[in-house]
Amino acid sequence: MPEPKTIPTTTTTDVEELKLDPLDIRHEPFDPEDEYRPEPEPEPLPPVWMDGSLRIGIHTSISGSYLNALESARKLGCNALQIFSASPRMWAGGPARIPDADAAAFRARREELGLGPLVIHANYLINLAAVQSMLRTRSIQAFQDELVRSIALGADFLVVHPGARGEAKMETAIATIIDSVKQAVRRVPLGNLRILIENTAGMGSAVGSRLEEIAAVIRGLSSLGAAACLDTAHLFAAGYDLSSASGLEATISQIEQTVGLENVYVWHVNDSKIALGGRVDRHEHIGHGKIKADAFARILRHPKLGASLATGLPGRVFLLETPIEEPGDDRKNVAKLWELSGEEGPAVEKSYSMLTSALKKKLTAHRKETAKAVRDAARKSSKKKKKG
Ligand SMILES: [Zn+2]
Ligand SMILES: [Zn+2]
Numbered sequence: 074m075p076e077p078k079t080i081p082t083t084t085t086t087d088v089e090e091l092k093l094d095p096l097d098i099r100h101e102p103f104d105p106e107d108e109y110r111p112e113p114e115p116e117p118l119p120p121v122w123m124d125g126s127l128r129i130g131i132h133t134s135i136s137g138s139y140l141n142a143l144e145s146a147r148k149l150g151c152n153a154l155q156i157f158s159a160s161p162r163m164w165a166g167g168p169a170r171i172p173d174a175d176a177a178a179f180r181a182r183r184e185e186l187g188l189g190p191l192v193i194h195a196n197y198l199i200n201l202a203a204v205q206s207m208l209r210t211r212s213i214q215a216f217q218d219e220l221v222r223s224i225a226l227g228a229d230f231l232v233v234h235p236g237a238r239g240e241a242k243m244e245t246a247i248a249t250i251i252d253s254v255k256q257a258v259r260r261v262p263l264g265n266l267r268i269l270i271e272n273t274a275g276m277g278s279a280v281g282s283r284l285e286e287i288a289a290v291i292r293g294l295s296s297l298g299a300a301a302c303l304d305t306a307h308l309f310a311a312g313y314d315l316s317s318a319s320g321l322e323a324t325i326s327q328i329e330q331t332v333g334l335e336n337v338y339v340w341h342v343n344d345s346k347i348a349l350g351g352r353v354d355r356h357e358h359i360g361h362g363k364i365k366a367d368a369f370a371r372i373l374r375h376p377k378l379g380a381s382l383a384t385g386l387p388g389r390v391f392l393l394e395t396p397i398e399e400p401g402d403d404r405k406n407v408a409k410l411w412e413l414s415g416e417e418g419p420a421v422e423k424s425y426s427m428l429t430s431a432l433k434k435k436l437t438a439h440r441k442e443t444a445k446a447v448r449d450a451a452r453k454s455s456k457k458k459k460k461g
C-alpha cells in the first residue's frame with residue numbers, strides 16, 4: 074500500500090475563492106483513507122430463473138457439443154435443463170476437464186437463452202458408499218471431476234445418487250457417503266454450485282429409498298449446503314404413493330418431517346413402469362405409467378411444490394428423464410408437463426426431437442448387434458458346460 078499523501082486542509086479563504094457552499098457535503102474535511110477504500114462490491118442480483126416462475130426442463134444430450142444441449146432445451150420448449158457433463162456409464166467418458174473456451178461459450182449461450190437452473194447429473198458408476206477401497210477412491214475422484222466440470226459450465230446443481238451399500242449397515246453407508254463427498258470437495262471451492270442427493274427406488278442395496286436416509290446424508294453435509302433432488306418414479310417405486318391426492322399430501326408431510334421441502338431444489342418428474350413399492354427404477358412417459366397424468370397435475374400445481382415466491386422455493390425445477398423411444402417423445406413429454414401445470418411454456422420448434430429417424434435406426438441396429446453378441450457368448454459358454 075502506498076504512503077498516503079498529505080492533503081492540505083481547506084481554509085475559509087479557499088471556500089470563498091472557489092465559491093463553494095460551506096454546507097456542501099463534498100466540502101467536508103478530506104479523509105486520506107478514503108483514497109484507498111475499495112469500491113463496495115455490488116450486491117449480486119439473483120439469477121432470472123429465481124423469479125418465482127415455473128421452471129420445466131428435460132435431460133438433454135451433449136452429444137457433439139455442450140452447446141447442443143442448450144439448443145435442444147430451447148427447441149423443446151424448456152426454460153431449464155439437465156445434462157451429463159461426460160459419458161454417464163464410462164469411467165473415462167471424455168475429458169476430465171472442459172476446455173476453457175468451450176465452457177465460456179456454453180455459459181454465454183445459456184445466459185442469452187435465459188435457461189435455468191442448469192442441473193448436472195453425475196455419472197452412474199460413482200458409488201460414494203463403496204466399501205471396496207479401489208472403487209471408493211475411483212468414485213471420489215470421479216465425483217471431484219464432476220464438481221470441477223459443473224463449476225466450469227456454471228451449473229447451479231449437481232445431482233448424485235447416494236450409492237450402494239453392499240453388505241455394509243445403513244448407518245455405516247451413510248457415514249461413508251458423507252465422508253466421500255467431503256473428500257471430493259476438498260480443494261474445490263463450490264461457489265454457487267449446490268450438491269443434491271437424489272432419492273432412489275431401492276433396487277438391490279441402494280441407499281436413499283427412504284427419505285430418512287436422504288435427510289441423514291444432507292444433514293451430514295449441511296456445512297457444504299448440500300440438499301435434495303426427489304424423483305417421482307423413485308418415490309413411487311420405493312412405496313411413497315404420489316398417485317392419489319391423499320397419498321401426495323401424506324408424502325409431502327413425510328418430506329417436511331425428514332428432508333424438508335426447503336431442501337428440495339429439483340424434482341425429477343417421471344411416470345413409473347413399476348407398481349407402488351416395486352423397488353425397481355423404470356421411467357415411463359408422463360401419464361402412461363402407474364402414477365398417471367392427474368397426479369402430475371396435482372404435483373405441478375401444488376402450492377408447496379413449485380417455485381412460486383410465496384409458498385414454493387424460488388428456482389425449484391421440474392425435470393423430465395422420460396424415455397425417448399420414438400422421435401418426438403421428448404417434445405411430447407415437455408408439452409404434457411406445461412399442459413398439466415396450466416401454464417404456458419416457451420415457444421417450441423415445430424416437430425423437433427433429439428431423436429431423429431436416422432439416429433433411431435442407428436441405435437436399433439446397435440442394440441440388435443449387442444443383443445446378438447450377448448446371445449452368442451451365452452451359447453458358447455453353455456456348450457462348454459455341456460462338454461465339461
Ligand atoms: Zn432421477
Ligand atoms: Zn431413475
